[in-house]
Every structure is written in structure tokens, then in C-alpha cells.
Amino acid sequence: MRTFFLLVSFWLAGIALANSPVDRPDAVAEADMKAAYIYNFGAFTEWPESNRISFNICVLGDDRIGRSLKRYEGKLISNRRVVVARLSSLAAIADCQLLFIGESEVHNLGRITHELGNLPVLTVTDAPVLTQVGVVISLVGQRLVFEVNLDYCKRGNLKPQSNLLRLAKSVRKSD
């Protein structure tokens, strides 16, 4: 019995050592990178004037990204302090500036767009539904790319800056 424990422990040790994260030191977890993108979408957008003290980044239906975003709390966007909220219902979405909608909440998109109307809320998702949101992030090979729906942004009087649009894979606009 004891020998068995030892053998398996050594096996574990082998796996642990063989796969110390040295082989790909620069690789970043997908959720961490998405969080970085979301923060940058906020930073590279011109926001309408507001009396709020906080800049609210909300996450619906994706706990991993919600957790990753936490480390951006306290940073400044448009001179407002970033607050990250992991939402469990649609009740507070109108209070968000940036709203990330995870895969499991995409079926609620109809209601979300209806409720937000022309409010200045930038919606972001990783599902392929560009017509209904502001920005879509997707994984192509080993890199993340994003597409911007300029028509949607105009509705809420949001102005993505030119360097953001330059980095986008594509920009959707009707004219």
C-alpha cells in the first residue's frame, strides 16, 4: 500500500516537473487575454460625459472572465475608477458602461438590447452575433481577434478611437 503511494507520488512529481510552465513562458490564458481586451475597449473609446465616479465593467454568464477582470479594478478609464461586477441577472445592466455577455447568457441578448435601448453601454461577447452587440471577440488559431459594430456604437453615442478600429479584424458600418 505504502509503496503504491510512493510510486504514484513520484509519478505525480514527474508530471509536475516535466510540465513546469517554462515551455511557453509568454502564453496567456484565454480568459486573462479577453479581460485585457475588454479593459482596452473601455480605454480606447470616447465616453459621453457622466456624473458617475465609477466606471462599471459588468460580466454576465462567464465567471472565468469575471475573475480575470478583477485585477483591473481601481484603474482609471475616462478619469473614473474601474469597478468590476459579476452579475447574475439582468437587473442592473443599465448601470454598466461595458457589459460582457458570456456564452450561457447569449440567449438573453434580445432582452438585453431591448432594455439598453440607446443607453451608452458597450456590449461585448465571444459568441458570433456581431449584428446584436458592439464588439465580438473570437479565437483564430492561437490569437484573439475582434470585430467592431460601428452602427451599434453610434446608437449609444460611443466613439471607438481610431487606433482601436485599426487593430480590429473588421469594422461593420452601414454606409
Add this chain to the structure above:
Amino acid sequence: MSFDVLKVVFVLIGLQLAGGLACAETVRDLSDTPFEQLVQQEVVPASLLAQQISDSPSAVAIVTADDIRAYGYRTLADVINGMRGLYTTYDYRYQYMGGRSFGVPGDYAGRIMLMIDGYATQDSLFNQAYIDNSGLIDLDLVERVEYVPGTGSVTYGSNAMLGIINVVTRRGSAFNGTQVAGEVFSHGGRKERLTYGKRFENGADVLFSVSALDVNGRNRYFPAYDTPATNNGIAEGRDWERNKRFFGKFSYEGLTLEGAYVDRNKAVPTNPAYATAFNSLFAIRDENAFLNARYESDLGLSLFSSTRFYYGQYVYDAFREFSDDSDGEKYGQRRFEGKWWGLDQKFVGNWFQDHALVFGVEYRNDFRQNFRWRYLSAAHETVRTVQEDYARRTISLYLTDEIRLNDQWSLNIGARYDDASDLAPNWSPRLAAIYRPAAETTWKASYSEAFRMPNANDRSTYGAAAAPEYVAASELVFQHEFTPRLRFTGSLYRYKRTRQLVYNAVADDYLPEGSSTSRGLEVELERSWESGIRVRGSMAWQDASNVQGAQLANAPHVLGKFNLTFPVLADQWRVGFEGQYLGSRLALVQEEMGGTVPDQKRLGAMALANMTLSSERKWYGFSASFSIRNLFDRHYEVVSPFTWRPASDIPQETLRMDGRSYWFQLRCDF
């Protein structure tokens, strides 16, 4: 835990720490990286394997709806048998679960919690979690099953002492219409189900389902009763089973209403009590029902509230015939009834950076815990009745804080305080450290203490001797994703149970002075391919002792599981193959008539295989599944919970289980 193992573990942690720290310097802070550079950077894709949804710092085992379909699981017991380190034992009445530090059928009830969408389903008399046809839920309605090994008292209080089974039901949108299903299976079994599920434009989601099961069963042979006076050991027509189930769920915005009902009737072919007559009608009925209403809302951006009201009830009916009616009592009837309600208010606070606070208060009122015994004469007239009534009110407070120390380290600290009306208050603490040196690797170390309150049945059986029992658990978990499709999970644990009830000959009573230790190791490797192949293999070694320090009965040293599923016939069908290995284990100590204590019987190791073929696509709305259980028709026995010798003087330490059996299900969606 042996010293050597500890040493190895410490060396391992040390190495990982060193590696992690070295690596920490090379991880760039993404928040200060220019966006132009970010878009050039490669990412490690998120896992393509099932991820746990519970926030537990232990090695959670997960079975998804796809697995349920692929492996033809029909009850929670089937699901549990496919999970790492777990097994079940059947005694023709109930399925009992076995796992880390528990294996004896009587040890199961009250120590494992079964939750359906956050509602704890155990009854208030025996605290049993029903995982067979007496369980509340049809598996076709299940989205996923998580088994959280180890203590859960820090969040859920009593009953969550050795583990939690967490069932998440499907949404109505998963059906999006009506589904009818018909099943036929071996031993004259059939089942019908009607399910309706829909998500409406306004966001409301509904799910309703009814089902009925009817099994004729078969004549069964029991060697211990092989005498001319007891029908040569054959129980004729005493194996039937029937159940009816109802499930309904409605959710709209933050509100969810959910209810379930099951009524299961089973004839018992074995002779489960010393005084009853073999091959006479011994029928049991289990009725379980609950209603759970939950309202979730955001109170501003950093405070989330979940309010829950629940009501539950359980009825146990039994009818039996005694072999000796010289005292004028020929038949016995039992009716036990439990009713309870509760209110739970939970908050999640995100006020502080790097802290996630969960806190709340729960009130539970077990206002009815009734036991009724009625004894009848041969002419069915009441000769004698006995009744006992109990009740309990419990108020509990809980608080957990998840603290993010930095990108790699986080701590999970919590405690729950339970104050029951008939017991001294109790604290259940937990401390866990989680270390993620890289996105693919997670280490979790935890120490926790949990307890179990004596239930109504304990109070009835042991009287004043009934007392709480405790466990202290330490666990180290290692998870590593080699690729998003290949994951390794390893877990090393030690459980110390204390204040277990044991019979003390001097006091001539039961006293809470027993203690026992279990330790073990579990490893699991899981892999999937883009082509649809999924494979999972696990091994578990455990060394569980009883209060005497000897090997615990019905607790094998080694358990192995192997699951493989792949598409066939141009991806139209899917094959699911399952292999289960159960190492040798001891039967219960038998009561002795002569005086000398006999050796405990040891049951040999055994391996079982199951195979399922299920359709991946629908033709005109039709889909089907076909399963063969015990594929190689192995004749095997399991440990019996009965310890007395009938008149034949042959012990009944084992029960023979079924050979090969078949199951066919046809579904139609419209």
C-alpha cells in the same frame, strides 16, 4: 498519513513553488501592455473539458448530460458508479453509496448531501439521499452532476459531512417543445415519460415532466433461506417496483420556482428483518416531495442577494408479515412522516478589491418527525400501536471569504455556525489555499471540520445516547491541463472521524467514543478529441479503517473506472463503453449464535462492463438508446447489510446481483 508520503508531498509542493516563483517573474502584467502588443500575443485556449461550477477547493468529479446519454445512465446510482473513487451497493431496497471513508450501507445516510439546483433533498428522518428509483429526478432532465468529495459543512451544515452530490437540471429551452419517451428493459420493466420545455420571448423559461416506471422483477434465490419451510430459498414475485415522478420548473428574471415529487413502491425479495417471514409480502413506499422558490437580485453593483424558501416532505410506509405470530401479532405496518420548511438569505459582497464575501443566515424548521408502528392480528385487527414524535429547529450563520493574494495565490476561509434546538451549537470551519502557477495548473490544499447532527431515526434508536459526530479532513489536489483537451487530476486526502457511536459493554449503552481514520489517493486522466471521442480513466487507492482500527467493511482498497465514447456509422450513432473495477472488500461481521466470532468473509475483486449505443441525430424527431449492462454476464455478489443467521444457520453476508440485462429507450420530439 505515513511519514514518507508526507515528505514526498512537501518536496513536491516545494518544487512547484520554486517553479511557480521563477515563472512569476516572467509573467507580464497585461494591464500595462499596449494593446498593439496584446493582439500579437498567443493565448492558451480555455479548457474544452467540463469545468466545475461549484467553487469548492476539492477535486470535483463531473458527469454531463452528454455523458448521461452516451453511457445510458438511468439513475444517479449509475452516474455515481462511473465516478472516480465511488461505488454503490444495492440490497433490493435502496442503492447505498460508498466512497472515501464510508462503505457500510448504514454509514451512507446522513453523511452525503444530495442537492437539486441548490435544494438539499435528504429526508428529515433518516437524512438519506435517494439515488435509485426512489430519487426525485429523471436523469433525462439533468444537465450535469457534480460530486464534491470531502466536507461541505462550512457551507451547508449537517449532512454534508463526507461529500455533496450536486445535480443541475436542464432549462426548458434545452427541450424547446414536447418530448415523449418510452423504455422497455429486462425483468419486465417499462417506463414512460412526457416532458415539455420552452423559453418564451419575454425570457420566461418553463419545464414540466411526468414519468411512470413499472418493473415486474423476477423470482430470486437466497441460499440462507434454502429450507423446505422457506420455499427452498426462492422469493416468488417479490421483486416488483413502481414509481411515479413529477418535476416542474419556472424561471423569470431573478425568480425561480421549482418542485418535484416521487412516489416509489418496492417489494423486497430479501428478508430485511429478523422477525419477518421469508417469501411473504414486504412492501416499502417512499414518497418525497419539495417546493423551492428562489429570488436573486443585484442590490447595486457590489452586492448580490439570493433569497430562498423551501418546503419538503417525506413519507415512508412499510408492510411486513412476521414468521412467528404466537404473541397475536401477525402483520406490522410502519408509517414514518417528515415535514419541514426553511428560509435562506444569502449575500455575495464584492465591496473590497480582491475579496469575494459570501455570507448569510438560514432557518430551518423540521416541524414534523413522526414514527408510527401498528401491529395487526391474523384477522387484520389492530393489536398494538407505538408512536414517537420529534421536532427540531435550526438556525445557522455562515461566512466565506475568497481572498486573492496575487495572480497566483488565493485563500478561501470560511465557517458556519449551526444552532439546533436540541443540541449544543457547533462551528464548522474550512481553510483552503489555491495556487495557480500557470493558467493550466492548479494546486488546492484544504483543511476542514464537519459534523453530522443525530437525525430523528438516531434519536428514536439510541435515545439519550444519540450525539453529533465529527470529521476533520485534509486534502491536497493537483490539476493540470496538458492541452485544453487533456486534463490530469490527482488528490491525496486524510479523514479523521471522531465521536462515532460504539457499543460499550461496561455502560451497556452506545457511547460517542469511536474514532477512525481513512486516507487515500485518487488520480484521473481525461481526454477528448475534435472527432468526438472522449475518454476518462481513474484509479483510487484508499485505506479506510473502522472504530476498532481494522479495515472498514465494504471499502475496497482499489477502485478503477474507465469510460470511452466515440461516434460510429458516419457520426449518426455513438458508442459508450464503461468498465468498473472494484477491489476485494470485507463483508460485515456476522452475529454469532455459538459464541466465537467468525472470520469476516472477504469478497473477491470484480470487474463489470456496460455498453450503450445511442443516436446522435434525430430522424423526423425520433432518437433512441440501447444499453447492455453487465456486458460479460459476470455473476457477482455485493456486501449485504444483514448480519443475523436465519433458521438454516447459513450466514447472509452477501447478496447476488443481476447478470446481463438490456435496456431500450425511444424518444420523440415535436
